[in-house]
Amino acid sequence: MKKFIFTSAIFLSLTVSTGFAAPINSLDQNQTAAGVVDDSFYIEHKFSDNFTLGVQKNDIYGEIELGRNVRAIIGSRNDNSDSSFYAGGALNASIAPNVEGYVSLVGGNHFSEMQLGANIAIAPNVDLNANYRSFMPDSGSDSNRTTIGATVKF
Template sequence: MKKIVIILAALLTVTGTGLSAPVNDLDKGQTAAGIGNNTFYLEHKLADNFTLGLQNVNWDQRNNMDNIYGQLQLANNFRGIIGSNDVDSNAKVYVGMAINGPIAPEWEGYTSLIAGKEFKELQVGANFKITYNADINFTYHTYMPDEGENKSGVGIGATLKF
């Protein structure tokens, strides 16, 4: 177990692409806090079908991006997403969707796609349940701005639910 924690910490340190928050299944009143490559986030399920989230992404230790988003549970494994990047006068509203489901014992797979006026973002990943309230997240993420360079890569993170 100690070797796994050391390897995960090393991977979090050396992989360079930031990633969006993973898709989490929460119970009403439950909160998720997570870290990943250059990002941290908090989510809270306010109602049976609505989750509110806050996220900070630090691309390449230069450009911070703060997100606020909501997820509306439309079906058991399908949700709509609406949010805003850079919560200030330059805010960029986006919409999207996510789907998730079991792929093996203790594994939950997910994919999400969001798009705004100036960007698109795709994420495909899996959460591995290590305890009843802790997951390790593995993901492929690509952020595609209309202008500038795409940012893509694989990442790893951890989520604690309470």
């Protein structure tokens, strides 16, 4: 019942909108996560005990675990026939039973992006994701949004 109330509160308090960044998932070696974040699909696979490769919309990225809750992120974003390299990092930790929180920050030549979120385990291998994302391009307007998504791990 508590999960239902918490999930309902998230849906009521957040505005669903377009986001670029996939959530930070905790995967076991050889495990895959596939999910939806608003209008975007992503898939990522953990190939070794410290390396995950993922693809989402215009991004291809890798995550290298540097410690239990710390990872480096490197990737390439292809927007409007212009590809840009980015790098950054993420921290994640358990913040409540069945809830893992995370924060990530990445930046490239033409943008920086911060994400703060939580993955809520609603069933074995199924997570609901709620996050706040701030996208700051060098040219154009900043975009600050909340998003909701879902992930299946297999």
